[in-house]
Amino acid sequence: xxxxxxxxxxxxxxxxxxxxxxxxxxxxxxxxxxxxxxxxxxxxxxxxxxxxxxxxxxxxxxxxxxxxxxxxxxxxxxxxxxxxxxxxxxxxxxxxxxxxxxxxxxxxxxxxxxxxxxxxxxxxxxxxxxxxxxxxxxxxxxxxxxxxxxxxxxxxxxxxxxxxxxxxxxxxxxxxxxxxxxxxxxxxxxxxxxxxxxxxxxxxxxxxxxxxxxxxxxxxxxxxxxxxxxxxxxxxxxxxxxxxxxxxxxxxxxxxxxxxxxxxxxxxxxxxxxxxxxxxxxxxxxxxxxxxxxxxxxxxxxxxxxxxxxxxxxxxxxxxxxxxxxxxxxxxxxxxxxxxxxxxxxxxxxxxxxx
Numbered sequence: 001x002x003x004x005x006x007x008x009x010x011x012x013x014x015x016x017x018x019x020x021x022x023x024x025x026x027x028x029x030x031x032x033x034x035x036x037x038x039x040x041x042x043x044x045x046x047x048x049x050x051x052x053x054x055x056x057x058x059x060x061x062x063x064x065x066x067x068x069x070x071x072x073x074x075x076x077x078x079x080x081x082x083x084x085x086x087x088x089x090x091x092x093x094x095x096x097x098x099x100x101x102x103x104x105x106x107x108x109x110x111x112x113x114x115x116x117x118x119x120x121x122x123x124x125x126x127x128x129x130x131x132x133x134x135x136x137x138x139x140x141x142x143x144x145x146x147x148x149x150x151x152x153x154x155x156x157x158x159x160x161x162x163x164x165x166x167x168x169x170x171x172x173x174x175x176x177x178x179x180x181x182x183x184x185x186x187x188x189x190x191x192x193x194x195x196x197x198x199x200x201x202x203x204x205x206x207x208x209x210x211x212x213x214x215x216x217x218x219x220x221x222x223x224x225x226x227x228x229x230x231x232x233x234x235x236x237x238x239x240x241x242x243x244x245x246x247x248x249x250x251x252x253x254x255x256x257x258x259x260x261x262x263x264x265x266x267x268x269x270x271x272x273x274x275x276x277x278x279x280x281x282x283x284x285x286x287x288x289x290x291x292x293x294x295x296x297x298x299x300x301x302x303x304x305x306x307x308x309x310x311x312x313x314x315x316x317x318x319x320x321x322x323x324x325x326x327x328x329x330x331x332x333x334x335x336x337x338x339x340x341x342x343x344x345x346x347x348x349x350x351x352x353x354x355x
Contacts, residue, residue: 018044020105020289021069024296027104028071031097038074038084045069073097077327087323091315098307105293106228109286116223116283119275122212123223124159128178135207140190142178142208147183152175154237158223159210160230166192166204168237174204231287235294301333 022044029042038057043049045063052061063069072242075085086094117123126148130140149155153164167176171194176187193205213219241247261284297305307330314320 016285016288018066018069020108020285020292021064021117022103023108023289024101024292025069025071027100027102028073028097030085031100032071032073035093035097036084037086037089037093037097038082039071040074041072043070043072045260062063075323077330078323087320091311095308095311095315096312098304099297101227101304102293102296105289105296106232106334109231109290109293110224110228112226112282112286112289114220114277116286117215117227118220119279120215123215123219125211125213126156126159126162127211128171129211131209132207134193136193137176137208140176142176142183146178146180146185147307148176151175157228160227161233162210162273164230164234164237166206169204171202171204176190228286228290230288235291237297239298291317301329302331302337306330306333 004008016095025042025044029039032039036258040057041059041061043052043059043061043063045066046068047065050062050064052059052062073086074080074082075087080087082088086097121195127136128142128144128146128148130144132184148162151154151162152169154161154165154168156162156165171191172191173189174192178185194202195205196202236248296303296310299305299309307326310321310326
């Protein structure tokens with residue numbers, strides 16, 4: 001049964017990964033076409049071609065390995081005399097084409113977030129409505145009507161920021177700033193009530209409630225944008241945690257680990273109904289696509305951020321790095337990235353098998 005579960009999770013992960021990658025590559029493709037750049041191939045997946053067809057100058061293909069995709073543009077990694085080659089277009093056009101993939105991922109996250117939030121009757125805010133009996137937050141000086149604006153230096157704009165900051169906080173020493181009557185009030189550093197998980201980890205136990213906000217269309221648009229931005233901030237904060245050693249390999253998930261999380265979210269949702277399970281899955285996809293968009297902007301070889309770095313250099317110096325040398329850098333980065341993905345996938349499978 002466990003083998004079947006692993007196989008099913010792998011399939012779900014592949015489909016999810018493909019769905020998000022498709023929108024990422026679609027961004028590159030549409031901006032390339034709009035910029036007059038010749039696109040030789042638009043592919044979902046890597047490796048040997050399973051299926052494909054030629055339409056005009058572009059080959060549209062589905063490839064065997066579900067580990068990404070690409071939009072192959074003329075003159076992207078080599079010199080080309082074609083006037084429509086990527087390398088022969090102005091720097092600003094190439095910059096927009098490269099950045100479009102990440103932008104499309106984040107835009108996809110925004111629209112999916114609208115679908116998720118659109119099902120709610122009210123939105124949670126960051127304004128304190130009441131306290132539970134024996135509230136540590138109330139004892140620290142917080143009052144009903146206070147708006148929480150900062151926890152441990154992390155700015156709070158939405159209830160999603162609030163949940164994330166409290167999840168990251170150490171219960172025995174939390175610093176907090178609130179807004180009261182238009183003024184910032186520093187509550188200092190204090191201990192919050194906590195509970196202990198099965199693995200011994202201590203987490204903050206919420207001892208207050210927040211004020212609800214009525215849902216309107218403009219409010220839905222504003223909240224969807226704010227929550228998408230909040231998720232992007234979470235990704236950045238998590239990357240900082242990885243760089244500083246706060247998070248390790250076991251805290252990182254690839255497509256398979258993401259599929260497992262989706263399965264868990266769906267199971268929890270099914271307890272409330274099929275519709276809730278679907279919404280939980282959509283929220284996981286939002287997290288995944290925003291994550292992909294932000295990570296792709298990192299200034300690392302083989303990622304869009306690495307290419308943007310070369311374009312910024314060209315824009316500042318008026319001298320492009322020779323295409324073949326840039327190609328070597330990205331090829332080496334791709335090999336390293338592929339190796340990292342294999343390690344993460346293996347770790348995901350081991351974690352699932354071990355429960």
